[in-house]
Amino acid sequence: MTVDGWLVSVVDDDESVRESLPDLLREFGFTARAFSSAEDFLASEYIDRTRCLILDIAMPGTNGPALQRELSRRQCPIPIVYITAHVDETIRTRMLAAGAVECLFKPFSERALLDAVNAAVGVR
Amino acid sequence: MKDELRRAVDTIPGLVWSALPDGTMDFLNQRWCDYTGISLGEASGVGWQAACHPEDLPRLIDFWRSLLDTSRPGEFEARLRRYDGTFRWFLIRAVPLCDEGGRVLKWYGQNTDIEDRRQAEALLAGEKRLLEMVAVGRPLPAILDALCTLVDQVGSGCHCSILLVDRGGAQVRQAAAPSLPADFSRAIDGRPVAAPYWGPCAMAIDRKTQVIVADVAEDTRWDRFEWCELVLGVGLRSCWTTPILSQAGAPLGTFAIYQREPGAPTPTQLDLIEQFTHLASIAVERAHAEDALRRSQAQLARAQRLSTTGSFSYRAATDDLTLSEETCRICGFDPLMPVPPGAMRDRIHPDDLPLFLGMLRGLGKQFEFDCRVQLPDGTIKYLQVVADAVRDDAGHLVEWVGAIRDITERKLSEDALHEMRSELAHVTRVASLGALTASIAHEVNQPLSGIVTNASTSLRMLADDPPNVEGARETARRTIRDANRAADVVGRLRALFKKKNRSVECLDLNDATREVLTLLSTEIHRAKATVRTHLSEDLPLVTGDRVQLQQVVLNLMLNALEAMDTVEDRPRQLVIRTECDEGEQVRLTVEDSGPGFDPKNAEKLFDTFYTTKDEGMGIGLSISRSIVENHQGRLWAVCNDGPGATFGFSIPGARA
Numbered sequence: 001m002t003v004d005g006w007l008v009s010v011v012d013d014d015e016s017v018r019e020s021l022p023d024l025l026r027e028f029g030f031t032a033r034a035f036s037s038a039e040d041f042l043a044s045e046y047i048d049r050t051r052c053l054i055l056d057i058a059m060p061g062t063n064g065p066a067l068q069r070e071l072s073r074r075q076c077p078i079p080i081v082y083i084t085a086h087v088d089e090t091i092r093t094r095m096l097a098a099g100a101v102e103c104l105f106k107p108f109s110e111r112a113l114l115d116a117v118n119a120a121v122g123v124r
Numbered sequence: 125m126k127d128e129l130r131r132a133v134d135t136i137p138g139l140v141w142s143a144l145p146d147g148t149m150d151f152l153n154q155r156w157c158d159y160t161g162i163s164l165g166e167a168s169g170v171g172w173q174a175a176c177h178p179e180d181l182p183r184l185i186d187f188w189r190s191l192l193d194t195s196r197p198g199e200f201e202a203r204l205r206r207y208d209g210t211f212r213w214f215l216i217r218a219v220p221l222c223d224e225g226g227r228v229l230k231w232y233g234q235n236t237d238i239e240d241r242r243q244a245e246a247l248l249a250g251e252k253r254l255l256e257m258v259a260v261g262r263p264l265p266a267i268l269d270a271l272c273t274l275v276d277q278v279g280s281g282c283h284c285s286i287l288l289v290d291r292g293g294a295q296v297r298q299a300a301a302p303s304l305p306a307d308f309s310r311a312i313d314g315r316p317v318a319a320p321y322w323g324p325c326a327m328a329i330d331r332k333t334q335v336i337v338a339d340v341a342e343d344t345r346w347d348r349f350e351w352c353e354l355v356l357g358v359g360l361r362s363c364w365t366t367p368i369l370s371q372a373g374a375p376l377g378t379f380a381i382y383q384r385e386p387g388a389p390t391p392t393q394l395d396l397i398e399q400f401t402h403l404a405s406i407a408v409e410r411a412h413a414e415d416a417l418r419r420s421q422a423q424l425a426r427a428q429r430l431s432t433t434g435s436f437s438y439r440a441a442t443d444d445l446t447l448s449e450e451t452c453r454i455c456g457f458d459p460l461m462p463v464p465p466g467a468m469r470d471r472i473h474p475d476d477l478p479l480f481l482g483m484l485r486g487l488g489k490q491f492e493f494d495c496r497v498q499l500p501d502g503t504i505k506y507l508q509v510v511a512d513a514v515r516d517d518a519g520h521l522v523e524w525v526g527a528i529r530d531i532t533e534r535k536l537s538e539d540a541l542h543e544m545r546s547e548l549a550h551v552t553r554v555a556s557l558g559a560l561t562a563s564i565a566h567e568v569n570q571p572l573s574g575i576v577t578n579a580s581t582s583l584r585m586l587a588d589d590p591p592n593v594e595g596a597r598e599t600a601r602r603t604i605r606d607a608n609r610a611a612d613v614v615g616r617l618r619a620l621f622k623k624k625n626r627s628v629e630c631l632d633l634n635d636a637t638r639e640v641l642t643l644l645s646t647e648i649h650r651a652k653a654t655v656r657t658h659l660s661e662d663l664p665l666v667t668g669d670r671v672q673l674q675q676v677v678l679n680l681m682l683n684a685l686e687a688m689d690t691v692e693d694r695p696r697q698l699v700i701r702t703e704c705d706e707g708e709q710v711r712l713t714v715e716d717s718g719p720g721f722d723p724k725n726a727e728k729l730f731d732t733f734y735t736t737k738d739e740g741m742g743i744g745l746s747i748s749r750s751i752v753e754n755h756q757g758r759l760w761a762v763c764n765d766g767p768g769a770t771f772g773f774s775i776p777g778a779r780a
Contacts, residue, residue, distance in 0.1 A: 016574030016606050023599060024577050027584040085569035086562065106573030110580040 006121055007049045010034040011041045011067065012056035012083065017106075021054065028114055038062035042070065050078050052101075052120035057084040057091065065098065079120035083108065139204075139214070139235035141172075145228040147192050156235070161207025177203035177211050184216070195220050195228050201242075204235065210280070212239035243278060247396070250274035254403055264411040268300035268404065275400055276303045279393065281384060283360065285309070286368070286404060287325050288377035289317060296325065299377065308358050323351035325378045328365045332375055334397075337363040339386035361386045366397050368405045376408045425449050432530040438511075439523040440484060454507065454530045456499040471497045473504065475654060475695060480509075484524060489513050494531070494649065506535035542650060567613045574606035630778050631670050633710055634659040634702055640677045641700070644685075651685040653696035660703045664777030666710050668755045673775075676748045676759075680714040680771045683745070687718030687769065694767065704777060709757075713772030720769045721761070748773075 008030040010021045015036075022032035030052075035041040039061055041053075053071075057064040068080055082095045082103040092103040102116035133140050134154040142151040149168050157164055160175040167175070176184055180202035187200045197219040203211040218233040254274065257267045272284035285301035298313040312323070321327040323346050324335035337343045339362060340355045355363060365380035379401045381389075389397060425448070428434055434451025438444070445468055452459040455471050472480050473496035483491045492510045499505065511526025582599040585592035641648075641655065648655055666673075681698065688696040699715040745759075752759040757775030764770055 014570050014574075016571060016602070016609065017577070019602055020574050020577035020581060020599065020606075023595070024581040024584070027581055027588075083573075085566045085573065087565060087569070088562075106569045107576035108573070109576070110584075113577075 006051040007031045007033060007046060008052045008054060008117060008121075009041060009046055009050040010054045011036075011038055011059075011064075012054075013037060013059045014056065014085075017056070017083070024110060024113070025117070028117070030117065038064075038067035038070075041067070047071075047074075047076055047078070052117050053078045053080045054117070055080050055082055057082050057095070057103075058086065065095070068098065068100075081113075081116040081120055136234075138237075141233050141235075143218075143231040143233070145192075145230065147188060147231070159206055160204065175204050177205065179203075188218075191218055191220075191231075192228075195222065195226070201238065212237055213242040214238060247274075247278055250278065251399075251403065254407070258407050258410055261414065264407060265299060267407045267411075269302050271400060271404060271407070272300045272302050275381065275396075279381070279396065283382040285312075285325075285380045285382065286377060287312065287329070287380070288368075288408065289329060289375055293317070296329065296377070304382070305358055308354060311354055320348065322346065322349040324363055324365045325380055328367045328378045328380075329375045332367050332369060332373070334364070334366045336388055337365075338388045341386070355382065360384060362388075364389050364393075364397065366401045368401055368408060370405060370409055376405060376412075379404050429453070434528045434530075435526065436511075436528060437523050437525045438484065440521055451528050454505065454528060455497055456501075456503075471499070473498050475652065478654070483511075494535075505530060505532045507531065539650065564613075568610055571606040571610040571613065575603050575610070578603040578606060628667060628669060630665045630667055631673070632663070633666055633673070633712060634663055636670055636674050637677055637700060637702065637712065640674050640681065644678070644681055647682070647685060648698070651688065651696065653685055653688055653698050655698045655700065658699070658701045658703075660701075663702050663704055664708060664710055666755075666775055667778045668775065669751075672751045673755070676751050676773060677712065677714075679745070679748045680773075683771065684714050684716035684718065684769075687716050689718075691718055691767075705774065708777040709774040710777045711772060711774040713770050715764065715768060715770040717764075717766070717768040720763045720767060723763055 008025050010018060010025075010032060012018055012021070012034070013036055018034035018036060022034050025032035033046055035044065037059060041047070042062075055064040055067060062070070064080075064082055071078055080100045082092075082100050083106055084091065084103065085106040087105045092105075095103040101120040104112055104116060136153070136155070139156040139159060140153040141149060141156060143149050149170070149172050152164055152167050152172065156162075157167070160167070160172075162171065162175055165171075173181060173185075184200060184202050187198065191198045197217075199218075200216045201213060202216060204214050205211050214235040215238045216233065216235045218231055220228045221230045221232060222228055251274075254267060254271055257270060268286045272286060275284045276282060283301070283303045285304055286299045287296040288299040289295070290297050294317055295314050296312065296317060298309040301309045312325070315322050315326065317326055317329050319327075319330060321330065324337050327333075327345075328335045337345075340352050341361065343352065346352055355361075360382040362383045362385065363380055365378050367375050368377045368379055370376050379397065381393075381397065428448060428450035432450070432454065434454050435448040436451050437446045443465060445463060445465075447455070447457065447463055447468070449459040451457075452463070455468065457463050457467070469477065469481075476495035479493060480495055483493060490510070490512050492508075494506060494508050497505050497507060508529040508531045509526060510529075511524040514522045514525055516522050578599045582596045582603065585596040585599065637657075637659065641657070681700070684698055685696075688698075694717060697717045699713075701711075701713045701715070703711050705711050749759045752773045752775065755775045757773050759771070759773040761769055761771045
């Protein structure tokens with residue numbers, strides 16, 4: 001796969017997402033890494049390598065949008081795919097307007113995920 | 125002998141005379157001459173007529189002639205002038221002396237002084253007239269005027285005046301003085317009561333004692349004021365003034381007698397003064413009392429109007445209803461017209477009438493309830509009625525005395541508020557339901573997301589070449605774990621909505637039901653429904669959770685009330701029954717007169733989320749059913765033979 005080595009990072013406080021999502025992404029051929037909080041991700045060495053960030057919106061501590069703002073402040077414009085268990089179209093609209101590639105409602109299909117991630121990495 | 129007879133005739137205490145058959149006077153005794161001051165010579169013939177009062181003379185002559193014509197004895201009352209010019213009443217008796225043929229030979233007569241009797245009679249008649257005036261409530265000035273006039277007449281040559289103390293107690297007001305010049309009265313009106321006294325009347329009032337001015341010309345007590353000049357100026361010389369006192373001893377005014385001659389009152393005059401002063405005090409006090417009554421009635425009427433509270437009394441025995449002006453206004457009756465029997469009953473809203481009549485016939489000491497009246501123009505008013513029973517010594521009801529308050533405005537705003545509240549409650553419920561749904565969805569979506577992702581991964585691993593069986597197995601295991609997590613979320617939700625622990629006790633379902641009824645009384649009233657209860661007296665106790673069972677009863681009653689919300693063409697009636705059926709089952713039923721339900725849906729009624737109501741969530745009956753079933757009981761519903769439905773439950777009694 002040509003996407004080998006392209007890192008997709010997952011930031012979500014929900015453990016089942018952190019466990020399941022990287023496996024599926026790897027099945028797609030990406031390199032995947034999961035973080036349980038925005039702080040963990042910011043403290044890691046993977047920011048620069050990340051080609052796509054799959055980001056939970058509502059999290060304790062720094063939430064998704066706050067992380068997006070921090071990254072933009074640091075001039076690290078990583079394409080973001082938001083995921084949320086809170087089904088609300090207005091939130092999705094807001095996220096897209098703020099520059100997200102996609103906003104997926106949990107549970108989402110593998111097709112929707114793949115399309116979103118491809119769109120994200122293709123932006124570069 | 126003749127001289128002796130003559131002496132005897134002259135000594136008789138009376139005026140004795142004789143006349144010829146033609147009526148010509150031929151003899152008058154010495155007393156007659158002494159009294160009239162007319163000599164025998166002057167009086168004989170028709171000279172005696174000079175002694176008769178001019179007003180009485182024509183009738184006396186007529187009378188005398190009729191006696192002469194008929195030769196019969198007779199009596200006549202007339203005033204005769206005394207030598208000093210004063211007239212006194214006499215009874216004139218004449219008797220004929222006849223021969224054997226019945227021819228009159230001579231007339232003999234005697235005049236008896238009846239002045240005292242006449243005066244006493246006139247006084248009595250006058251007093252009677254005055255008391256009548258007081259009794260029928262004639263205006264005080266008219267009564268006092270009549271009183272003065274009477275005294276003026278009885279005590280010839282005297283002038284009466286009545287002064288009253290004004291409301292503030294500091295000044296006198298000329299109340300009556302019919303025979304005194306108006307200038308004189310005006311000069312006295314408005315003078316102060318307090319010392320230094322301008323005249324004897326002020327002193328009499330202030331000191332509450334009789335003041336006698338025997339000779340105004342000689343009295344120096346009022347020198348500083350022009351009172352003496354004033355009195356002398358109108359030709360009066362003496363003034364006897366006596367305070368008019370209330371029963372409690374407070375000075376009301378003064379009763380004064382002025383005379384043209386100087387002098388002090390005789391004991392008889394003092395008696396008369398006392399008598400008339402007393403009469404005056406009765407009249408004044410009565411007038412004051414009536415005035416106070418009128419003022420307090422006016423105050424009451426105003427207070428009733430201001431507080432929109434009327435009063436009433438009802439005598440059950442005679443069906444006699446008395447309404448105050450404000451009550452009439454509230455109930456739409458003309459306050460000036462008598463309220464026809466039964467009219468009030470017709471005004472009361474038919475739904476409230478049984479309650480109203482029940483209360484009136486009841487044995488209570490007091491009742492308080494709200495009811496509606498319907499005015500002829502269709503307006504509905506809400507009334508709050510409070511009444512006390514008045515009972516005789518034997519404890520029998522004599523009458524109800526009470527107050528009626530128009531609470532329409534309050535009621536309407538309460539209803540509006542209630543409507544707003546329930547609307548708000550509904551909005552809140554819908555809003556919180558939305559929030560609840562969202563949070564349930566969030567909680568469930570998390571593990572579902574894991575399940576979907578894991579299942580996808582698992583499928584892909586199995587489709588790999590070679591298949592990654594170990595990876596697929598691991599992800600399948602995670603799928604199961606996430607599914608269990610989802611199940612846990614649902615379980616936690618259920619626990620959240622479930623009451624923690626049932627507290628089991630022995631309880632009386634009747635008591636529990638009555639408590640619910642009390643709780644619901646406002647709601648029942650607002651729903652314009654009436655409640656009948658048939659609570660079995662020998663109902664066995666039941667074992668269970670009091671609060672939960674009350675929730676069921678409450679739920680059934682609320683449903684019944686809500687079902688009757690649209691009923692307008694018949695009474696909205698709720699019948700609550702408790703009874704013990706075969707097998708020691710305790711049963712409670714709630715019967716309504718609402719539209720009922722379609723028997724086809726009887727089973728669905730108890731399903732969660734089944735509802736016929738726009739606002740309902742459809743969980744009330746299903747929760748009720750689970751509570752009843754937890755009590756080893758059964759909840760059911762049947763359509764009534766008439767309108768409406770009956771919901772009920774039965775649970776085992778604790779006796780068995």
